[in-house]
Amino acid sequence: MLxxxxxxxxxxxxxxxxxxxxxxxxETIAIRNNFPLFFQEHLQRLTEGCSRLKIPTPxxxxxxxxxxxxxxxxxxxxxxxxxxxxxxGRGYKQPETLSxxxxxxxxxxxxxxxxxxxxxxxxxxxxxxxxxxxxxxxIKHLNRLEQVMxxxxxxxxxxxxxxxxxxxxNLIEGTMSNxxxxxxxxxxxxxxxxxxxxxxxxxxxxxxxxxHGMSVQEQNLTQTQLLAADEIFVCNSIIGIWPVIRLADHDxxxxxxxxxxxxxxxxLAHETYQTSQ
Amino acid sequence: MLxxxxxxxxxxxxxxxxxxxxxxxxETIAIRNNFPLFFQEHLQRLTEGCSRLKIPTPxxxxxxxxxxxxxxxxxxxxxxxxxxxxxxGRGYKQPETLSxxxxxxxxxxxxxxxxxxxxxxxxxxxxxxxxxxxxxxxIKHLNRLEQVMxxxxxxxxxxxxxxxxxxxxNLIEGTMSNxxxxxxxxxxxxxxxxxxxxxxxxxxxxxxxxxHGMSVQEQNLTQTQLLAADEIFVCNSIIGIWPVIRLADHDxxxxxxxxxxxxxxxxLAHETYQTSQ
Numbered sequence: 001m002l003x004x005x006x007x008x009x010x011x012x013x014x015x016x017x018x019x020x021x022x023x024x025x026x027e028t029i030a031i032r033n034n035f036p037l038f039f040q041e042h043l044q045r046l047t048e049g050c051s052r053l054k055i056p057t058p059x060x061x062x063x064x065x066x067x068x069x070x071x072x073x074x075x076x077x078x079x080x081x082x083x084x085x086x087x088x089g090r091g092y093k094q095p096e097t098l099s100x101x102x103x104x105x106x107x108x109x110x111x112x113x114x115x116x117x118x119x120x121x122x123x124x125x126x127x128x129x130x131x132x133x134x135x136x137x138x139i140k141h142l143n144r145l146e147q148v149m150x151x152x153x154x155x156x157x158x159x160x161x162x163x164x165x166x167x168x169x170n171l172i173e174g175t176m177s178n179x180x181x182x183x184x185x186x187x188x189x190x191x192x193x194x195x196x197x198x199x200x201x202x203x204x205x206x207x208x209x210x211x212h213g214m215s216v217q218e219q220n221l222t223q224t225q226l227l228a229a230d231e232i233f234v235c236n237s238i239i240g241i242w243p244v245i246r247l248a249d250h251d252x253x254x255x256x257x258x259x260x261x262x263x264x265x266x267x268l269a270h271e272t273y274q275t276s277q
Numbered sequence: 278m279l280x281x282x283x284x285x286x287x288x289x290x291x292x293x294x295x296x297x298x299x300x301x302x303x304e305t306i307a308i309r310n311n312f313p314l315f316f317q318e319h320l321q322r323l324t325e326g327c328s329r330l331k332i333p334t335p336x337x338x339x340x341x342x343x344x345x346x347x348x349x350x351x352x353x354x355x356x357x358x359x360x361x362x363x364x365x366g367r368g369y370k371q372p373e374t375l376s377x378x379x380x381x382x383x384x385x386x387x388x389x390x391x392x393x394x395x396x397x398x399x400x401x402x403x404x405x406x407x408x409x410x411x412x413x414x415x416i417k418h419l420n421r422l423e424q425v426m427x428x429x430x431x432x433x434x435x436x437x438x439x440x441x442x443x444x445x446x447n448l449i450e451g452t453m454s455n456x457x458x459x460x461x462x463x464x465x466x467x468x469x470x471x472x473x474x475x476x477x478x479x480x481x482x483x484x485x486x487x488x489h490g491m492s493v494q495e496q497n498l499t500q501t502q503l504l505a506a507d508e509i510f511v512c513n514s515i516i517g518i519w520p521v522i523r524l525a526d527h528d529x530x531x532x533x534x535x536x537x538x539x540x541x542x543x544x545l546a547h548e549t550y551q552t553s554q
Contacts, residue, residue, distance in 0.1 A: 002291060011288035012296060014279060014380055019289060021421035022299025054429060092428035092452055103291055131410030132444050136422060143420035144298035144369065145413060151369035152331060167409050175369055
């Protein structure tokens with residue numbers, strides 16, 4: 001199911017700057033019980049991203065209405081929203097009047113062979129580095145070749161995520177997820193000042209932990225330092241929170257802090273459903 | 278005029294990874310007298326880019342034939358070739374069998390208000406930095422948000438190009454061109470090891486200069502150092518060589534080395550036509 005600027009169509013014009021230059025951004029949203037989860041948070045990030053990229057923010061009421069239209073009667077699904085700068089301009093120069101393209105698409109919720117939130121996953125370190133550019137850091141933009149190249153590094157289905165470092169050797173995030181770790185009772189996550197995607201679940205984990213008196217420190221760290229962590233987990237809007245139980249031949253326990261944060265996030269998701277109904 | 282995988286169509290499927298992730302690359306080629314200029318060099322770069330991105334290289338004979346089909350009876354035009362990884366896969370993970378998308382489009386040759394190769398241009402320094410990532414440096418890939426953001430920094434039609442530095446303050450290239458400068462008789466161009474697009478005209482300028490005993494040094498430099506240059510020029514496949522006569526309130530003469538290289542490049546272009554006919 002697809003809506004392009006409100007119309008049922010399955011394609012975009014070749015001249016769209018999303019295709020020509022990756023000139024746009026996207027959101028990936030979990031649908032549960034006909035409801036786009038944490039939708040307001042996704043709309044807020046989308047708005048902030050449009051502002052930073054100087055793309056006019058789409059009408060959020062229209063966007064919400066279209067999302068509802070696609071989500072009805074969907075128990076579990078994934079909603080992807082792409083906003084591009086639209087067509088036109090001369091080369092990189094954008095046209096004076098922008099007509100952004102708005103693409104909503106619905107996808108089956110991925111089926112995983114195990115209950116990864118419960119049992120944890122195996123992860124690896126990727127070779128492909130994340131480039132450094134504060135001007136784009138944090139934005140979920142359409143320039144994702146680094147993630148594509150990193151994800152192409154392994155075919156082993158026993159490994160569910162790869163962790164990426166920036167060109168200076170700081171671990172930043174997974175190919176599709178944000179990274180947290182616990183050391184001596186303190187919860188950490190990498191700073192995303194120079195690169196990385198500021199994930200919605202990352203933001204909620206920081207908020208929930210803070211609300212419960214468990215502060216999160218944003219900190220750079222190396223692969224060696226991560227291997228000395230007590231707990232590790234990765235998170236995104238579709239997978240929720242996946243504990244990492246094996247990374248580069250090191251085993252990790254699923255710790256109490258990870259379990260606590262999973263519980264808080266589940267509770268928040270259920271509250272959000274109920275408020276919406 | 279458009280050909281998508283050989284068919285006359287004006288659009289691509291939403292699921293194409295070129296749109297979803299900027300997962301692909303492109304070439305922009307000048308057409309003169311029905312002939313795609315320096316076509317072999319463009320095909321070679323396209324092949325190298327596909328190899329680095331692990332996208333199967335399209336059949337070059339098919340590509341050449343399609344290019345000829347679009348270029349016939351075109352005295353002056355611009356041919357753009359986009360190759361994407363195609364559709365499919367799960368998120369960033371690519372499908373096991375790739376079916377790349379091949380897009381050829383023809384555009385009017387840009388009309389400039391003055392003869393810039395003859396009279397030179399005004400340039401500026403851009404604020405938007407180029408990210409650093411050796412894994413993607415040199416490739417003319419579809420992740421071009423940095424160039425879009427840099428080009429959006431000015432509206433003044435009196436300025437024809439903006440020069441970009443990397444996040445470490447090294448000047449690298451223009452938003453759409455490569456950069457050369459002359460100091461004390463020596464020709465320089467920035468190294469493109471960490472970022473930048475390895476342009477076809479850049480490569481030819483280096484080759485031609487070397488053939489004529491004028492070596493080119495690849496070197497990092499700052500804005501201040503560039504402002505102390507004796508000659509500056511930018512180049513790409515469409516504009517050829519544009520001398521820079523004004524940059525950040527500094528005036529520059531169009532020097533003898535710039536004129537010499539313009540002559541060599543013109544001669545090479547004419548030889549190329551004749552060989553092809």
